[in-house]
Amino acid sequence: MARGSAWLLGAAGIVLAACAHPPAALTSIAAADLSRPGREIPPFTPQLVRNDAPELCAPYAAAWENQFRSPGEMDAAAIDLRGMPQDAAFRFPDTDYTGRKDGLSTFQQAVRHDLDGDGENEVLLVVGRDIGWRYLGAALYVFEDEAAFDAVVKAYEARAPISSSKQGWIDLADAALGGPTAEFGIVAQARLFLKDGALYTASPETYRPRVADMEIETLRRVWPAENAGPVCEIRVRPPKDELEAIAATFPFLQALQTMYGGPGENLMCYGTMGWTGVDPRRLLADIFHRPQASAQPLEIPRDDLPSDDTARLLRALNWGASDPEGWAVYQRLKHGEPDFLAQMAEHYAARFDMTPEAAEDAALRAWRALMDRVFYARSSDAPLASLAIEGEPPLVLELDAGAAALADAALTAPGLLSLPPSPQNRAAPRTAIAAAIHAGLSASRIEPVFLESWAYVQRAGDRREAVRFAGGILPAAVSRPEVLEIVLSAGIDANTPTNYFGKTALMYAAQTGNIEAARLLIAAGADVNARTDSRGAGNPTTGCGRLERDRRSALMYAAENAGEDLIQLLIEAGADTAARDTQGNDLNWYLDRNPALLNGGAGRPGRG
Incomplete structure (x- = not known):
C-alpha cells in the first residue's frame, strides 16, 4: 500500500482535502536518534526460569523459542511438542484441530493405555467444560482400573436420558474418583505425553481469560498424583511493569489504554462507549519484540485493502464521537499515531536490522494489530466502519487523515444513508453527525445531513431508534x-x-x-x-x-x-x-x- 499517495473517495473520484495531521516521517529511520526516551527497548527472548528435569526442560524451552521466532501469536495450545522425549503422546480431541471454537466444549473421549508399564491398562478420560460463553476448558480423569471405568460407563448409560452427556460424565467421574486428576484452562485441544511412567502436559492448568498477560508458561507433571507439579517454567514475555514503563513513552498506547479502560474505570463502559476488544497491554510484548506476530490482521476479510484501514480509522472515530470526554481521549490517540509509527519503525530498523521500507511495514502491521484488537475488527459497536466495508461506493481515506478529514468524509459519504438495513448501519448517520460536531465542521455543513437523517428516523416510526438517535x-x-x-x-x-x-x-x-x-x-x-x-x-x-x-x-x-x-x-x-x-x-x-x-x-x- 502506497503511503503518501492520494487515495480517492469511492468511484466518484473526489480527492480528499489536506489532512489535519502531517504524515509520519518514516523515511529518515537511518538517521534516527535511538537514545530518545522509548527508543531503547531492552531485548527479550524466552528464558528458562525453572529446570527441575533438564532432559525435558531443554527441548521445552527450544519449542517456545521456535514459536517466539515464528509468525502469529504465542499460544501454549499451538506449541510444537514433537521434539520432547516421550514414550507416547495423547491429544484430545484426537483429530487435528485448528482455531479456538468448540473443540472441547461438548467433548468427551477415553483412551486405554498401559501408563505405568505393569501390563494393565489405565484409562484417560478427558471431558470438556464450558467456562463462560467464550472460554473452553477440560478435566482429566485417570482411572487406574479398567473395571472401575467400565462401571462408570454403565452408570452413565443408565443416567444419560436425564442428563446432558457432558455433565453426566463429569458427575459420574467425580463421584468415582473424588474429582479430576488435572484440569486444563482455556484450550481448544488438551495434550499430554508419557515419559517414564509419568504424564506431562503443557496445556495451562487453570482458567485464564484470553485477555490475560501470561508471562510464565509451565510444563507440569499431572500423574501420578504424588509426583504432580511444575517441572519446567519458561518466561515467554517480559514482566508487565517493564512493558508498561516502555509503553508510557508512547502517547498513542496510553490513549488506547484509556479507551479500553484504565484502573478504576468500568472497562467496557468508559464514557458512553460500547464494547472494545483485547487490552492493548496483552500485545505489547509482541509489538516490541516479535514484529512477525502482527503479520496477519485479526478477522479482516480482505488483505490490506485501503478500505480495511479506513474501517480501522472509522472504528476509533466512532468511539471518540460518544461524548466530549471520549472525544478528548480520541484526540490524544490521533495526536500520537504519527509518532507511534515513526517510533516503532525506528525500533524495528535498529533492533531487527530491517530496511527502512520493511520497518515501515512492520510498524504499520503493529498499528493494525492494536487497532483491530482494541476495537473489534468486526465490531457492531463501530457503525461508521460500515461505510468502508459495505458502502456503495466504499469509503477510502488516507491512512494519516486527521479527525476533521475523517469526520467530513463520513458525513458526506455517498453511502451514508443507503447502507444495507441493519441495527449497525442505522447507527452510522448519527455517529457521523456526532463526529462532525466534535471535529468542528460548520453548522451549515452538518445541518442538512442531520435534518435528513432525523426525518428518516421519524418516518420509520421506531421510538427506540429515535431515542438512540437523539x-x-x-x-x-x-x-x-x-x-x-x-x-x-x-x-x-x-x-x-x-x-x-x-x-x-x-x-x-x-x-x-x-x-x-x-x-x-x-x-x-x-x-x-x-x-x-x-x-x-x-x-x-x-x-x-x-x-x-x-x-x-x-x-x-x-x-x-x-x-x-x-x-x-x-x-x-x-x-x-x-x-x-x-x-x-x-x-x-x-x-x-x-x-x-x-x-x-x-x-x-x-x-x-
Whole structure:
C-alpha cells in the first residue's frame, strides 16, 4: 500500500482535502536518534526460569523459542511438542484441530493405555467444560482400573436420558474418583505425553481469560498424583511493569489504554462507549519484540485493502464521537499515531536490522494489530466502519487523515444513508453527525445531513431508534450551541438519556461549564432535577455497573466543575439545592471539589 499517495473517495473520484495531521516521517529511520526516551527497548527472548528435569526442560524451552521466532501469536495450545522425549503422546480431541471454537466444549473421549508399564491398562478420560460463553476448558480423569471405568460407563448409560452427556460424565467421574486428576484452562485441544511412567502436559492448568498477560508458561507433571507439579517454567514475555514503563513513552498506547479502560474505570463502559476488544497491554510484548506476530490482521476479510484501514480509522472515530470526554481521549490517540509509527519503525530498523521500507511495514502491521484488537475488527459497536466495508461506493481515506478529514468524509459519504438495513448501519448517520460536531465542521455543513437523517428516523416510526438517535447527537451538540439550537429546533427532546445511566444533555452542559448550551436546554424544557440512575442497568457481561456516586443532578455536575454563573442559572431554574447522591454527598460537598471556585476565591452560589 502506497503511503503518501492520494487515495480517492469511492468511484466518484473526489480527492480528499489536506489532512489535519502531517504524515509520519518514516523515511529518515537511518538517521534516527535511538537514545530518545522509548527508543531503547531492552531485548527479550524466552528464558528458562525453572529446570527441575533438564532432559525435558531443554527441548521445552527450544519449542517456545521456535514459536517466539515464528509468525502469529504465542499460544501454549499451538506449541510444537514433537521434539520432547516421550514414550507416547495423547491429544484430545484426537483429530487435528485448528482455531479456538468448540473443540472441547461438548467433548468427551477415553483412551486405554498401559501408563505405568505393569501390563494393565489405565484409562484417560478427558471431558470438556464450558467456562463462560467464550472460554473452553477440560478435566482429566485417570482411572487406574479398567473395571472401575467400565462401571462408570454403565452408570452413565443408565443416567444419560436425564442428563446432558457432558455433565453426566463429569458427575459420574467425580463421584468415582473424588474429582479430576488435572484440569486444563482455556484450550481448544488438551495434550499430554508419557515419559517414564509419568504424564506431562503443557496445556495451562487453570482458567485464564484470553485477555490475560501470561508471562510464565509451565510444563507440569499431572500423574501420578504424588509426583504432580511444575517441572519446567519458561518466561515467554517480559514482566508487565517493564512493558508498561516502555509503553508510557508512547502517547498513542496510553490513549488506547484509556479507551479500553484504565484502573478504576468500568472497562467496557468508559464514557458512553460500547464494547472494545483485547487490552492493548496483552500485545505489547509482541509489538516490541516479535514484529512477525502482527503479520496477519485479526478477522479482516480482505488483505490490506485501503478500505480495511479506513474501517480501522472509522472504528476509533466512532468511539471518540460518544461524548466530549471520549472525544478528548480520541484526540490524544490521533495526536500520537504519527509518532507511534515513526517510533516503532525506528525500533524495528535498529533492533531487527530491517530496511527502512520493511520497518515501515512492520510498524504499520503493529498499528493494525492494536487497532483491530482494541476495537473489534468486526465490531457492531463501530457503525461508521460500515461505510468502508459495505458502502456503495466504499469509503477510502488516507491512512494519516486527521479527525476533521475523517469526520467530513463520513458525513458526506455517498453511502451514508443507503447502507444495507441493519441495527449497525442505522447507527452510522448519527455517529457521523456526532463526529462532525466534535471535529468542528460548520453548522451549515452538518445541518442538512442531520435534518435528513432525523426525518428518516421519524418516518420509520421506531421510538427506540429515535431515542438512540437523539441520545447519540446530544452529547456532541452540547459543545456547539449553534448546532444544539438546530438540533432542539428540529424537535429532539432535551431530556433524552444519552447513555446507560441516564446522563442528560443538561448534565453535560453543567459538567463542561457551557452556560449557553444550558440556557438553550432549559428553554427547550430540560428537567433541571433529572438524576442519573445506574440501578439495574449493570450488565456483568460487558463490565458496565452501578456508578459509585449515583443519583447525580445537573446542579451537582455544575457545582463540581462549572463557574458561578452556570450554577446560579440552574438554581434559578428550580434545581433542588438539598438533593444528595447515593453516597450522601450534598451541594456543599460538590462545591468543595470545584477547583475554579476554590482557586479563584469565588463565593458560594445559592447560599444565604
